[in-house]
Amino acid sequence: MSEIIELNREIEKLQGAEDLFFACYSDDVPQNGGVCVKYKNEQIAIFNFTRRGEWYATQNMCPHKQQMALSRGMIGSSGEDCEPKVACPFHKKSFSLKTGDCLTGEEYKIKTFPVTVSGGKVFITVTNV
């Protein structure tokens, strides 16, 4: 545990952020897939976009039917500029992993969180939870 705290501090220093939350180990998250982490009373989805070497975090709830499901969705990209996205497993509503905008033409928006991966650990900046 002390290790983690130490690392936390280190990263906090690096980013000047105080609300960095240790979510899980990077190998907990399947390649090109997602998991759900519990943060206080919130559920956050973390995606390991191995193919692009990128990590993303969003709210776990799909705003369409308020289902805690986005972490179980398939990720991929869309359009000319390869916008990274996740599709909810319920009705395939898709959201940009970068902006949280709905890409399937509805007025939904999801929260996104910055992700930091360091030393095999995944951290989320949770300022706006």
Add this chain to the structure above:
Amino acid sequence: MAKQNVVIIGNGMVGHKFCEKLTAKSNDFQLVVFGEEPRIAYDRVHLSSYFDGKTAEDLSLSTIDWYRQNNIQLFLGDAVTEVNRTEKIVHTQSGKTQRYDYLIIATGSAPFVPNIPGVEKEGVFVYRTIEDLDKMKAHASKCKSGAVMGGGLLGLEAGKALLDLGIKETHIVEFASRLMPRQIDDAGSKLLQGKLAQLNLTVHLNKNTSSVLGENEITGLAFADGSELALDMLVISAGIRPRDEIARLCGLEVSSRGGIVVNEFMQTSDESIFAIGECALFNSMIYGLVAPGYEMAEVAASFLCKSDKQFKGFDMSTKLKLIGVDVASFGDAFISEPDCTSIIFEDTHKGVYKRINITNDGKQLLGGILIGDAEAYNMLLQTTNNKIVLPPNPEDLILGARGGESNVGASVMGLPDDALICSCEAVTKGAICSAVIDQDLKTFDEVKKCTKAGSGCGGCVPMVKDLINGTLTENGMYIKNVLCEHFDYSRQELLDLIKMNKIETYDQVLDTFGKGDGCEVCKPAVASILASLWNDLILKQDTIQDSNDRFLANIQKGGTYSVVPRIPGGEITPDKLIVIGQVAKEFNLYTKITGGQRIDLFGAHLVDLPAIWSKLIDAGFESGHAYGKSLRTVKSCVGSTWCRFGLHDSVSFAIEIEDRYKGLRSPHKLKGGVSGCIRECAEAKSKDFGIIATEKGWNLYICGNGGSKPQHAELLASDIDSETCIRYLDRFLMFYVRTADPLTRTATWLNKMDGGMAYLKNVIINDSLGIADELEEAMRYHISTYACEWKAAIENPEMRKRFSHFINAPEEKDPSVKFETMRDQVKAETW
């Protein structure tokens, strides 16, 4: 300039269409409509659907709002009683008077009721308005038997209405020697009669009704030949009588046999008065269909707007579904040898009759009749109307190309631009194609909105769709049936590429043949291809699977899952039943018997799934693949082991087959059924493959499905032994797996296949492609590599770990999951 008054008498389909047309063309008129019926214009063509669930509202063609928005004065339930032609004023029943500059008579027709003693008795109805239907409905509840007088188009519709009303014993009584005498010939009538008999509609031909029997209420019919028919109700559908009373009263020229005489501009003998629809008589003919009525509305509206459009008579070709039976006649249906050559195809087994009349030199199609299968109607009608030169084997037009070669006849894209595609709305091929190009339309809905094509009877919808796709293709906009934006290949192409290159992972497939990072469309499609080809454990690449496949269970409302253990053939021991009950109790699961003779356990938390499956597997269960696009169930009836009618042991055969194909990943789900005799209790013909016992062996049916567009499976082979049956099934299933588009059931796959069932039969039975051995080998490989996915998942700690909701609190369940209680079980909270 003051607006000119246009008064329209009648708010039926044609009267309403006139309002639409005139409003669309001009703002110079003030429209005033008087309708005798209390309702706004509604669809009389599909009147019988009122009995199978459609409401009066569904049938309505417009709304009061529409009339208001277009500033049209609409008076319903107020008939015009007098027309003063000198003053140009109409008087109505309620006492209104209205001046007109132009008067449009669209009064339609009334049902013709022959002068037979007793027609006034209770329980005798006509079939014309929603009010008529309501009266029939009220009376029918106490009726066991009923008849329709008249075997024409409308009479048969009325017959369907009686069936829909739940009348057990129904009859059609026709004066002529055949049904639908105007549309079809004797042979066609005979076949149609057979079809109707299967539906419990008994047809009586050559029957001249002499009186309606009964005191106050009808008890039967007496015929001129001395016979009688006992009945509780009668619907008269003996033809129509044009509503020309108002024209007669004001001295317009009418025919002695009914109908207001009009010229090619729909003008009556008074130049400011027009008649359109079924009340109008053009060239000594009443046009009793909606499409010519709409055309008349168009002509009259154009004339008011100073265009010189003329009515030139109308093609009375029709296609309709009568009580589930396709009936079509087009062009000159009755011309016969020696004036032409007729090609006739008749299949009494399937109930299909097709006749085409071609010129003696074999170059042109003159007309024909289709019964039981009218899919070719649109093409044949276009071929007739546009005098398209026939292919060297004109019989292909009705039989389909045989031998798996080239497509049939001309394609819709080969039609001239002025070919009328939608006759209800008079939309030509040119109009549709230019709408697609000029306005950049891509879907049928867009084109329908823009051109109105397909918004009437709907008969032209398939052609409109073909035209859209054809036009897009010609313009290079529509490339082909590609998977998604990441792959420029169809599923079949991609499957071949993956197979040839022996690729085993999604990432490799994407790197080699695709672009971008994939998506929720191509990932599961490729996952299905990989599973079909290599039959490797799908959990090895879990993140390319749809959620259901990823967690080997079906996600349900609230984010819990349902669990379906395999119960082959629906056979289960009491011990296994008890285990299911115990598991359900322990994990608080809702249980329900499925349509496929299994038991579904709902409400399982993700984290509980491995424990649930451990117990089920210990009791001898396997995964039921209810979550996968793969073989679901092979439903069976109890068969010869217990049933006194059973010919063979359908349960054992169903179990053998279910075990053989379990785990087979396919483009869509697969369902089968085995019935032990012709009674077909397993409903096998509604499945992707259905096997029905015969005295000599099995009949094998393929490509059926239930779902949103039910379709019966078609016969592939009859009286075959079990071994042959399995061999054909191996070939059929593998061929489907190899060639179908993603999420395409076998029925749709077959419907899209060039050459259809004849072609598929050739591939499976005659091995016309020379791939039968390969397909069978692929199936052998599948069977030899089958493993229960759940067994593998729970035995592997890495895989087992994935079944948790919170990665940082693996034991904790999703706190947002909430249940309600209903009938002593849990149910997901409503969303």
